[in-house]
Amino acid sequence: MDTDATGRRDPDRLIRRAGVRGDPDRDQHFLVDDRVLDRIPSYLPEDADRGHLLEIGGGTGALTDRLLAVSDRVTVVERDPPLAAFLREEFAAEVDAGRLTVVEGDALDVDLPDFTACVSNLPYGVSSEIAFRLLPCAKPLVLMFQLEFAERMAAEAGTSEYGRLSVGAQHYADVEIVERVPKEAFDPAPAVQSAVVRATPREPEYTVDDEDFFLDFVKALFTQRRKTVRNAIRNTTHISGVADGSAVVDAAPEELLSKRPGDLTPSEFAELTRLAADYR
DSSP: OOBOTTSOBOHHHHHHHHTOOOOGGGTOOEEOOHHHHHHGGGGSOTTOOOSEEEEEOOTTSHHHHHHHTTOSEEEEEEOOHHHHHHHHHHTHHHHHTTSEEEEESOTTTSOOOOOSEEEEEOOGGGHHHHHHHHGGGOOOEEEEEEHHHHHHHHOOTTSTTOSHHHHHHHHHEEEEEEEEEOGGGEESOOSSOEEEEEEEEOOOSSOOSOHHHHHHHHHHHHTTTTSOHHHHHHHTHHHHOOSOHHHHHHHSOHHHHTSOGGGOOHHHHHHHHHHHGGGO
8 A cells, every 4th residue: 555644545646556547538537636635524514424434436546545544434336347446456455354345336226335424526427316316315425516516506596506406405405515626636637617515414394295296396397497487387297297287376375476486495396396286
């Protein structure tokens, strides 16, 4: 093992030992800024259980190394076979000690372990799919995204970034951007800025009986974000699954119908969803 003065593995040396190059066409951008790597685990909530951390997209193991320093056990999911093999070799002592498990496969398909928190530099091309696989697990998440995606995820109602991603993510957790990360922190540098997002799970302040219908209803209305909610409900029944949009409009309060979807809070979306559920 080749470490620096802090006892951490050097990310550039890990890349050289692995004998690989990041491939933008395959969403491979290795995080190589030591300062960012050292900070990322610290963004977990103070009371988060660090007993078993999950990492999606281990790459050459720079973040894996930092996670092993703060956790008793780490599971890494890596879809690239040569990289998965390298991780097992590079961290052979940790694997043998039962502290590290390397799962080779796609994070959207493999069975996830019973993790206590997830800390990852996600493949950006499947950020949304992976995020919404993790969010319902109700565990603390510290995830790297494209900055634009992160801003939409954390956006508040009434802002231009606010959309179905905001409502969906905030249905499960308090979402905040904790650090913006420049392109130069990666090798190769991506075309966009990045950001680290912390999602702290909590129960929403409202109730929905059918979560899938709630998310579909939100998605439907945001396809008509420039329309009033009244018109959006009527125009999107083929997406929302509502059989009688006019009946929903007749039952809904005017103060919500006159707004645009981008001005509705998650709680107001839930109120409309409860009404709409009677007309499916």
